[in-house]
Amino acid sequence: MVRAIILVKSPKKLIAARLRKITSISDSFPTSGQFDAVAIVDVQELSEIKEVATVIQKISGVERTETMVEVQ
Template identity: 85%
Template sequence: MVRAIILVKSPKKLIAARLKKIPSVADSFPTSGQFDAVAIIDVKQLIQIKEVANQIQKISGVDRTETMVEVQ
């Protein structure tokens, strides 16, 4: 299992709730600061992280994302 955190910049207030609808998103919550929401994702293979990030970037109102992969 590979875990990653995707930071999301979006002016939409309910962006965290929309992120939870993506199947690989284990958790999502709004944040304050430079980014507006965090999505924690769990996937089987590293390549799937890019696929999930692309799904998030296609959500209307998402300005940008930044992905951090858990290192063990």
């Protein structure tokens, strides 16, 4: 299992709720600061994280993302 955190910049309200609808995202919540939401991603393979990030980036209103992969 590979876990990552994807930070999302989007002025759209309810972006965290939209993120939770993506299959590989186990949790998402709004934040204050430079990014507007955080998505917790749990996948089987490292390569799947890029696929999830691409899906997020295609959501209308998403300006940018930043991905951090858990290191064990």
